[in-house]
Amino acid sequence: MKLLPLAALLLLVLTALEARPKPAALKCRTGPLDIVFVIDSSRSVRPFEFETMRRFMIDIIGNLDVGPNATRVGVIQYSSQVQNIFSLKTFFTRAEMERAINSIVPLAQGTMTGLAIQYAMNVAFTVQEGARPPHKKIPRIAIIVTDGRPQDRVSEVAAHARNAGIEIYAVGIQRADMNSLRAMASPPLEEHVFLVESFELIQQFGKQFQDKLCGG
Incomplete structure (x- = not known):
């Protein structure tokens, strides 16, 4: 579990900004990934907060080497239901992904996180939806971003997914339930569970998360 209080996070961001390489060196070059963002769009997420989630996704995608033979990206959103925004096979340029993310209309209902994980496992990460076959050993990564407490069970379905x-x-924001985050995440938890103190800071957090995602 990694707690990111305001002062510590700002210090890390400032340090990263001072030491960051030129833009051409920011791309993730550790090999292809299959990444699906699982985004909470329940009614408790305010409009400006959802806009910040958009920026978080766009910032991370902007630093990935995307393409059919590189990293593939999918996005689903959930509340009381799950909606596929785009699949791993849909887009292969960052511009197309950004347009689709900016067009998302939040669902604004409950918070069925377990249902969303089930969908990711049974649908989003299938070969039919664009995931590479298991024998190719391309890492499959789900990034769950939520501000709340799930209204369904997550432990068992998350274990099946792992x-x-x-x-x-x-990635929990503000009111997120830490026990639920820990129940979802892969081990070691200190490398896969994050609590960001406010939506205002998630965009800066995305820059740090990029290093984690790319093994930096």
Whole structure:
């Protein structure tokens, strides 16, 4: 579990800004990934907060080497239901992904996180939806971003997803329930569970998360 209080996070961001390389060196070059963002769009997420989630996704995608033979990206949102925004096979340029993310209309209902994880496992990470076959050993990564407490069970379905080869990062914002984040995430928890103190800071957090995602 990694707690990011305001002062510590700002210090890390300032340090990263001072030491960051030129833009051409920011791309993730550790090999291809299959990444699915699982975004909470329940009614408790305010409009400006959802806009910040958009920026978080766009910032991370902007630093990935995306393409059919490189990193593939999918996005689903959830509340009381799950909606596929785009699949791993849909887009292969950052511009297309950014347009689709900016067009998302929040669902604004309940918070069925377990249902969203089930969908990711059974649908989003299937070969039919664009995931590379298991024998190719391309890492499958789910990034769950949520501000609330799930209204359904997450432990069992998350365990099934992890056993199916999906690496889960749980990013909680503000009111997120830490026990639920820990129940979702892959071990070691200190590398896969993050609690960001406010939505205002998630964009800066994304820059640090990029290093973690790319093994930096």
